[in-house]
Amino acid sequence: MSNIKLIALGGVRENGKNLYIAEVDESIFILDVGLKYPENEQLGVDFVIPNMDYLFENKDRIAGVFLTHGHADAIGALPYLLAETKVPVFGSELTIELAKLFVKGNDTVKKFNDFHVIDEDTEIDFGGTIVSFFKTTHSIPESLGIVLKTSEGNIVYTGDFKFDQTASQSYATDFARLAEIGREGVLALLSDSANADSSIQVASESEVAKEISDTIGDWEGRVIVAAVASNLSRIQQVFEAAARTGRRVVLTGFDIENIVRTAIRLKKLSLVDERLLIKPKEMSKFEDHELIILETGRMGEPINGLRKMSIGRHRYVEIKEGDLVYIVTTPSIAKEALVARVENMIYQAGGVVKLITQDLRVSGHGNERDLQLMLNLLQPKFLFPIQGEYRELAAHAKAAMAIGMLPENIFIPKRGSIMEYEKGDFVPAGAVSSGDVMIDGNAIGDVGNIVLRDRKVLSEDGIFIVAITVNRRDKKIISKAKVHTRGFVYVKKSRDILRESADLINKTVEDYLAKDNFDWSELKGSVRDNLAKYLFEQTKRRPAILPVVMEVR
Numbered sequence: 001m002s003n004i005k006l007i008a009l010g011g012v013r014e015n016g017k018n019l020y021i022a023e024v025d026e027s028i029f030i031l032d033v034g035l036k037y038p039e040n041e042q043l044g045v046d047f048v049i050p051n052m053d054y055l056f057e058n059k060d061r062i063a064g065v066f067l068t069h070g071h072a073d074a075i076g077a078l079p080y081l082l083a084e085t086k087v088p089v090f091g092s093e094l095t096i097e098l099a100k101l102f103v104k105g106n107d108t109v110k111k112f113n114d115f116h117v118i119d120e121d122t123e124i125d126f127g128g129t130i131v132s133f134f135k136t137t138h139s140i141p142e143s144l145g146i147v148l149k150t151s152e153g154n155i156v157y158t159g160d161f162k163f164d165q166t167a168s169q170s171y172a173t174d175f176a177r178l179a180e181i182g183r184e185g186v187l188a189l190l191s192d193s194a195n196a197d198s199s200i201q202v203a204s205e206s207e208v209a210k211e212i213s214d215t216i217g218d219w220e221g222r223v224i225v226a227a228v229a230s231n232l233s234r235i236q237q238v239f240e241a242a243a244r245t246g247r248r249v250v251l252t253g254f255d256i257e258n259i260v261r262t263a264i265r266l267k268k269l270s271l272v273d274e275r276l277l278i279k280p281k282e283m284s285k286f287e288d289h290e291l292i293i294l295e296t297g298r299m300g301e302p303i304n305g306l307r308k309m310s311i312g313r314h315r316y317v318e319i320k321e322g323d324l325v326y327i328v329t330t331p332s333i334a335k336e337a338l339v340a341r342v343e344n345m346i347y348q349a350g351g352v353v354k355l356i357t358q359d360l361r362v363s364g365h366g367n368e369r370d371l372q373l374m375l376n377l378l379q380p381k382f383l384f385p386i387q388g389e390y391r392e393l394a395a396h397a398k399a400a401m402a403i404g405m406l407p408e409n410i411f412i413p414k415r416g417s418i419m420e421y422e423k424g425d426f427v428p429a430g431a432v433s434s435g436d437v438m439i440d441g442n443a444i445g446d447v448g449n450i451v452l453r454d455r456k457v458l459s460e461d462g463i464f465i466v467a468i469t470v471n472r473r474d475k476k477i478i479s480k481a482k483v484h485t486r487g488f489v490y491v492k493k494s495r496d497i498l499r500e501s502a503d504l505i506n507k508t509v510e511d512y513l514a515k516d517n518f519d520w521s522e523l524k525g526s527v528r529d530n531l532a533k534y535l536f537e538q539t540k541r542r543p544a545i546l547p548v549v550m551e552v553r
Contacts, residue, residue, distance in 0.1 A: 002128070002150045004421040006188060006384065008413045009434050010034065010050035013390045016073040017436075019050045020190055020386065022148055022155050024129045028058060030065040030087075031146055031157045031190070035076030038438070046439050049077035050415075052084070054432040059085035063126045064116075067091035068136075068159025069143040070098035071230050079106035080437075090116045090124070090131075092142035094268050098230070101258055120144060120174060134177040136161040139233045139364035141170040141268045152421060153187030156378060160192050160387065162366040163373060166206040170268065171233065178377040188426070189380035193388035195365035196396035202367055203360040205233055211360055212328060213241040221322035222288045223247070224309065224351075226295050226302035228329045229256040231364070232263055235294070238328070239271060242292050248278045252316050253296035253305065280316040293317055302327070303335060303342055310345035321350035328356045330363060368399045375400055382426055383410045384419075461543040462487025464535065466505055466527060469550045475513040478552045481505035488543040497538055504534055509549075523549055 003025050010017035016036030022029045035047045055062065064087055068074055078089065078099055083106070091099060096115045104110045118124070119142075124131045130149040137143065138160045148155040163173055195202070203211075212234075216223050227234045235256075242249050251257050260277075263269040271277070283291060295305045295317070306325060308314040319325065325346050327339075343353045356362055365387075366374070375383070383405060385396035390412070397410045411419060411426060416434030419426045463486050469479035481502040508530045512523050527547040536542055 002152050002421075004150060004152060004155070004187075005429065006155070006190070006413075006419045006426070007054070007417070007432060008384075008386060008415055009052065009054070009432075010036075010415065011073075011387050012393065012413050012415055013388075015194065015387075015389060017048060017050055017077070018073055018387055019052070019077065020157060021055070022157075023061075024148065024150050024155075026061055027063040027126055027129060028055070028061045029063050029126075029129070029131070029148055030055065030081075032068055032074040032159070033065055033077045033081050034071075034073040035439075036073060047072075047076065048436045048438050049080055051433050051435045051437050052077075052081055054434075055081065056084045059087070062087045063129075064088040064090055064131075066131065066146050067095050067099060068146060068157070069138055069140050070095040071138075071140060071160070072102075074159065075099045075102055079103050079109050080439075082109045082112050086112065086114065088114045088116055090118050092119060092144055093117050094140070094142045094263065094266055095144075097262050097266060098259065101262065118144075120177065134181065135172065135174040137164050137167045137171050137173045138162065139231045141232060141263075143171075147181055149184070150187070153185045153381070154181055155188050155190070156181060156186050156380065157190045158192050158374065160194065160365055161370075161374070162195075162202055162364060163370045164202075164204050166204045168205075171205070175377070178374070182378040186378045186380040187421070188382045188384060189375070189378055190384045190386050191371065191374060191396065192365055193371070193385040193392045193396040195363045195367050196371055196385070196388060196392045196399060198361075198363075198367045199369065200361045200367060201369070202363045202365075205237075208234075208356070208360060208362060209237040209240065211356060212237045212326075213244055215324075215326060215354065215356075216241045216247070216292065217245045219324045220289055221324065222291050222293065222320075224293045224295060224306070224317065224319070224323055224325045226306055226325065226327045226329060227256075228302065229253060229259050229296035231329065232259070232269060233364075234328050235260060235263075236269055238292065238294060239269065239276060242276060243271075243273055247290050247292045248286055249276055250278055250280055250283055250291060250293045250316075252280060252293060252314070253302075256294060256296040283316075288322060302329065303338055307338075307342045307345060310342065310349045310351070319346055319349040319351040323351040325351050325353045326356070327353065328362075330357055368395065371396055371399050372403050375403060375405065381409060384413055385410070386413065461541045463546060464488055464501075464531070464543040465546045465548065466501075466531065467548045467550070468505060468509055468527075469552055470509060470513065471552050472513075472518055473553070477506060477509055477513075479550075481509070485543070488539075488541065497535075501531060501534065504530060505547075520549065 005023040007021040010019040018032040018034040020031040035049045120135045132147045133144040136145050146157045295302050309317050309319045312318045385393040393412045416431045418429040420429035465484040468481040524547040528545045
């Protein structure tokens with residue numbers, strides 16, 4: 001009898017940052033190692049990865065990392081795992097090549113090369129636990145689900161998926177294989193929930209392709225297409241529309257250049273005409289009606305790139321009269337306000353905006369009906385809804401109960417919670433370290449709540465810097481207070497506040513120097529407290545106050 005534990009270090013009660021652990025006896029199987037992009041309040045943060053301390057502490061037990069597909073939410077945190085523990089990495093050909101791009105971009109692990117290409121026919125025996133794979137449909141080719149065959153039954157991880165009867169061969173789901181896995185017996189199913197709260201039928205990729213082709217074909221000027229760099233299904237549809245309408249495609253993002261060139265080299269993207277792609281510097285050779293500009297922006301996020309285009313700060317493109325900006329991605333809820341602002345800026349620049357979501361329901365994730373079909377094919381004994389906000393996990397659980405699953409066999413996991421299989425049931429068995437690790441530039445994890453709070457204060461009320469020089473021995477001020485401020489008040493109209501602030505600081509320091517005891521921290525604290533109270537009374541603002549007290553001997 002196998003000892004089985006399931007742990008989610010990310011990807012539950014949130015979107016992105018997928019990282020799941022299946023422990024079978026002494027072996028740890030890692031299922032995806034993803035990142036997520038920061039929320040609006042995480043100022044200055046580049047991206048967020050899971051806390052992987054538990055894996056670092058148990059690195060000798062890790063059998064391998066198994067990747068389902070090549071999106072950042074599945075592979076983006078891989079370099080940070082490999083920096084601490086060199087373990088084998090398994091994935092499809094395209095997934096491995098995209099994972100290598102992430103790894104090569106990180107100096108600490110760029111020489112790592114323990115990658116293993118697998119496909120839907122691969123089986124790997126890890127001393128009693130057999131790992132196999134099955135084809136799924138997502139917005140990138142060669143997406144795979146993962147099966148861990150144990151003595152207690154199969155543990156199945158779907159990865160991101162949907163069902164699309166019109167999907168091409170490299171995107172098609174293997175229904176026969178799913179049915180076979182179900183007949184073998186599924187103990188636990190870890191299933192994508194990112195679109196579980198929708199019962200609306202997602203548009204098929206053939207419908208999306210027709211919509212894109214018609215929209216581009218009907219426009220007479222330039223078309224600027226905003227897409228996610230790793231959504232190769234959408235990129236392929238844009239290429240096909242360009243060939244059909246006699247246009248050339250310009251790639252304006254570094255991410256998309258790398259990803260597209262890799263996909264073309266591996267024949268996962270096809271060009272009808274080798275002359276289809278042109279360099280940005282070649283745009284001037286073509287008329288507006290002959291161009292499609294494909295923008296993905298930094299880290300695959302196109303909206304920021306469109307904002308720069310609308311205000312003339314993009315390195316290649318400035319939006320002008322007659323441009324169509326066609327957004328063919330579904331922005332996250334956190335980005336909706338930003339998208340609305342950018343739309344307004346595009347219209348002010350003379351462009352026109354169209355979102356593909358105005359006409360079609362587009363998603364790479366299955367809706368309620370798709371999730372129920374997956375459940376009916378696999379017939380799991382236990383369900384763990386994953387990959388989604390809590391409302392989506394709860395909707396997945398409700399959909400499962402609607403087709404007959406017992407509520408006591410459905411578990412909505414928390415990050416870090418250990419679920420152990422014991423006497424025919426999964427029971428809580430403690431927790432491991434979990435949470436967010438924020439990446440800011442080259443720094444890992446040194447941006448915490450205190451730093452984010454300070455950044456928020458600075459962004460809202462600015463900073464107030466105080467400098468004063470004292471002679472502690474003679475108990476007198478050598479150089480009276482000078483104040484400097486940024487982002488707090490307009491200095492020319494607030495001279496009285498600044499002058500009175502300096503007087504208050506001088507009085508506070510004089511009073512403190514008159515005491516018998518002296519402590520630098522206490523002196524700075526007195527200056528900070530008195531000044532904060534005064535500034536709030538005068539302005540109803542709370543800037544960050546930085547006292548600088550210097551000593552002359």
